[in-house]
Structures are given as structure tokens and as C-alpha cells.
Amino acid sequence: MEAKKIIRFIWEYFKINLQSAMDYRTNFITQSSFMFINDIVWVIFWVIFFNKFPIVNTWEFKDLMIMYVIIDSSWGLTGVLFGNFMNIAETVRDGQLDFYLSLPKEELSHLLVSRSRYDAWGDLLFGIVLAIIFLPLHLYLLAILLVIISTLIVLAFAIILGSLSFYIGSSVEIAKQGIMGVLSIASYPFSVFKGYAKFILLTLIPAGFISGIPVNLIKKFSWNWFLLMILFTIILWVVALVLFKKGVKRYESGNLINIRV
């Protein structure tokens, strides 16, 4: 029941954010279209690279494009629906959490959905376009499922890093570099990582589960890896929620009065 309420809440906020985007139409179109162009330039880079090196540790160009379907869609979805995910640490550090705590809605979901990133629309659209070009129709359902799981992992990781602000004063820089670091690693062929590097990317830094494992599952489905991915997501969310909720209890108000118009 609670989950249903939260999903409804996310949907209502999504509509408000969309209306707001339409009010700032020029800004919205500029940011989203330039992000789309930005993504195209990345693909051009990989076209050049794979033209010279057609196979990189079992990965071909098409695999990389599927990776972009997953990473751009999940990154885009996170930014569109939960656009404040990059600002958790800053909100806590600056004592601006008061606004969310003083309202009856659940504070974490409210904090996350209270902003939508315009550039994320460009990523999401690019992911969809690549899916239409490179993904066979019968794999759409699996891809959508993997994008949702991948989105949840990105979100949980951002909550964990952002919540560190409750404990260490400020985790703004750690969160910023950590999230961008994970995104960067997840944007390169997972097949090049071996041994301890691969182990770290499937545990401490979840980049492997954000894009590499989903690509492998689309290439060749494995129940073991699929269930492991779900288990990993659940563990990550438990850690994220415990860190955030315990952190809120330690939180000291910034005595800021915010008026949101």
C-alpha cells in the first residue's frame, strides 16, 4: 500500500516537473537536445575505435551500443524522475532537509523527485533511439526490466554516497566524484576488466551491475546472474535506506526557512 502511494506521488511530481519544464521551454530544449548531441559524439568515438579494433575482449560494437541503451536509459530515467539524486549530500550539508521533514510526505522520495534534470531527457531519448536501432524486438521486455533495475542501483548508490553527509559533515565531493566515477566506468566495455578490478566493480563500486551485467544478460541470459543482480539491488537499497533513515535521526536542523514558489 505504501509503495503504491509512493509510486503515485512520483507520478504526480513527474507531471509537475514536466509542466515546469514546459514553462522553461527554451532551456529544456537546449539542455536535452545538446545532451542528445553529446551522446551522438560518444557513439562516433566508439565507431572510430571499433573500426580499428573490431573486438575488445569478446565485446563488439553492437554490444557497446546495447550498453549505451542500458546506461543512457537508466541514467536518463534516474535524472527525469529523481533529478535531485546528485544533490542529497549538499541538501544535508546545507541544512536544507528541514523543508522535506516538515511535510507529511516521506522525506527521501520527496527529496529525490523534487527536481527533474532537463539534460536527462536527452539521455533517455538517446537510449530509446539506440534500442530501436540495435535491440531485437523480442528482447525489449528484458531490456526494460534491466533498465529499471539499473536505475534502482544508480539511485541507491547515490543515496548511499549522499547520506554520508549525515555522518562526516560533508560528502558533497565524494558523492559528486563517486557518482560520476561509477557512470564513467559503466560507460566503457565491461569485458576489459579482469580479476580484482572486476570483483570491485561488482561489489564496492556497482558499475558492473549498472551496465556490464545487463549487456551480458541480453547477449546470453543467465538466471544465476539475473537473480544475483536482483539480490545485489536489494542489498544496496537496504544499505541506502538504513544509512539515510539513521542519518535523518542524527540530522541537525539548519534553521533555514525556505519558501518554494
Place this chain on the structure above:
Amino acid sequence: MRKYFEIGKINFLNYINYFGEFFFKALFILLILFIFVNIWKAAYAGKAVIEGFTIAMMMWYLLFTESIVTSTSSVIKEVNKEIQGGDIVYQLNKPYHYILYHLSRALSYRAIGFVVTFSMGAILVWIMVGGFNFNLLSIPAIIIIIALALILDFFMIMSIALLAFWFEDTNSFRWVYDKFLFTIGGMLIPLEIFPKWLSNISGVLPFSFVAYYPAKMFVNFNVNELLRVIIYQIGYIFIFAVLAFTIYHFGSRRLNINGG
């Protein structure tokens, strides 16, 4: 000229106090270097040399381009804020030119950024792939090329930043500019890896004089090419400086000062 040197010096001393920021930025670059060591190891797959580059040269090349490109300051954000917020008017009556003031600040910031990133990255690259046959006599020429690359990059970025007189957010233009540096500028891979036709085009565009040529000179110094690179860099600096000053000239005429 002296006043801009003093502005640069003051900002240099100020930025030094924020060493942590440079350190964290450099950590991120180490991550990218780590990814690329793995990618190149997979791509080389037993080959000793690709297009004249050993794997060690390829990684030192990447470290060099990354150190130049990622040393960039937040000039776009600053200019955007100053124009949108109107703070730019406070600088109009100052005894310096707005663009040159930002150039002094940017160069002092980037000098620290370059040195920190390169030093930290050098340790990682050395450990992972070892060194290469570096020509010590090339150091003075390399320093000149780096300085020109940073000035050229600044004027291109400033030309974009000043569009804030007309556009609400110029940061999105910056993403695309950055990606041009990453790709056809040769930041991620040297132009030798490109198809011949693209390599020829990229080789004369301004982006490659920010990233590719300085790094190529670093790993494979060629005195015959040095003069050509410097001439191109100066030529492009002139073009983009004229562009930036022109945009500023027309943009600043749109300012309305309402007292206060």
C-alpha cells in the same frame, strides 16, 4: 600586462589553498586512466606497437591530454552567473578587461590543475605500463606548447561562455565542445587511430591543437613539426580571441544598468 600577471599570481596563491579540489579532480582522472589501461591492454592484445605508439606511449599520451583538458576552470559557469546575475556590470569600470581578467584567473587555475593531475597520473601510469623514451631537451618547447594550448582552449571556451548574453544556459554548449576535444581533438585516442580522411580533417581543426599535438610532441618530439604546431596554435588563438572580444563587444551593449 603586469596587472594581469598580478591577478594571475593572486589567484594562483588563492587556488593553492583549495588543493583538495584539485586532488579529487585528479583522482577521477586516475580512474579514467585505469579504465583506459585495461582497454588498451585488450586492444593491443600482444601487439607491441600500434600506429607508432607502444602501450606505454599511448598511456603517457592519454595522461598528457587528460591533464590539459581536465585542468579546465569553471569559467563558463562563472561568466554565465556574472552575466545572468548582472554582476558583470561591477567589472565594467575596473581597470582591466573582463576577458583578460578571466584569462589570468583561468591560467593560474589550470597551471595547478595540470601539475597535480600529471604528477598523480604519472605515478599510476609508471606503475601500470612503465616509462618511455622521453627527450629531456624538449621540455622548454613542450611548456610553450602547453601554454598556447591552454590559451587557445580558454578563448574557445570564452567564446561559448559569452553567448550567455543571448542564451540562458551556455553549459550545454560546453558538453558538446568537450566531446569534440575528447574525440576529434584526440584527447582519448591519437588521430593516428582515426580513418585517414577523418585524421586529415581533425588534424587541422583547432581542437587537436589543444589536446592531440601537445601530447604527441610529449611522447614523440619532432622538431620539424614543432614550428608548424606553434604557428597553428598562435593563428587559432588570434581567431578565437577576436571572436571572443567581438561577442563581448556586442553582448555588453545589451546590458541595461539601472542604478542601485
